Amino acid sequence: MIRVALINDHPIVVEGLRTLLQPFPQVDIVELDTFLDVRQPVDLALLDTHAQAAPLHEAVAERLAEASISRLAVFTWTVTEQAVQDALGAGAHGVLSKQLAGDELARALVRIGQGEVVVARNPQEQQAAEDLAATQAGRGRDWPGRDQGLTMRESEMIALICQGLTNEQIAARLYLSPNSVKSYIRSAYHKAGVSSRSRAVLWGIDHGLRPVASRRTA
Helix, strand or coil: CEEEEECCCCCHHHHHHHHHHCCCCCEEEEEEECCCCCCEECCCCEEECCCCCHHCCCCHHHCEEEEEEECEEEEEECCCHHHHHHHHHHCCCCEEECCHHHHHHHHHHHHHHHCEEEECCHHHHHHHHHHHHHHCCCCCCCCCCHHHHHHHHHHHHHHHHHHHCHHHHHHHCCCCCCHHHHHHHHHHHHHHCCCHHHHHHHHHCCCCCCCCCCCCCC
């Protein structure tokens, strides 16, 4: 379990966040802070910068200077590359979208509390970022399904479906929520021109996303 302080200037928003995270016992909300100093030691502070007057990098650095805060994540509506650079450059350990589902947010907080650096976008932002990264990488970086318009993440979904994984198993393996997995799969199906899991497997095999042979014991 990780101890988290929620930092926002609106008490109603802070209470809403606590309610959103309450079903997840791995996250212990120990303090609700309306931009005052965090009074007790926490593993992680979740900083909502919406109403911050100071630039993002200054707000992050100021909070991390507090002895009670070990790690910090920025909570924002739009996870832009500039926001990520500013936050991580100032010492933040994550940038999380406000559009994440409760389970996605809880999972990201746990990962940050355990020492990871996490940038968690909503599915649309994530796909746009992946498309941009693929474009910048040029043709030297290739993957099955790219010629048909699939992003790397969408091809990964088809590959895992070919291996027989359920949506829930894919979500657990990739640290995504089931809703995010469904969104990626819908997009992949549309681009591949298929409408069912069995058709997706056939399409994947035809395009180089072959299933892994299972081992049988005697």
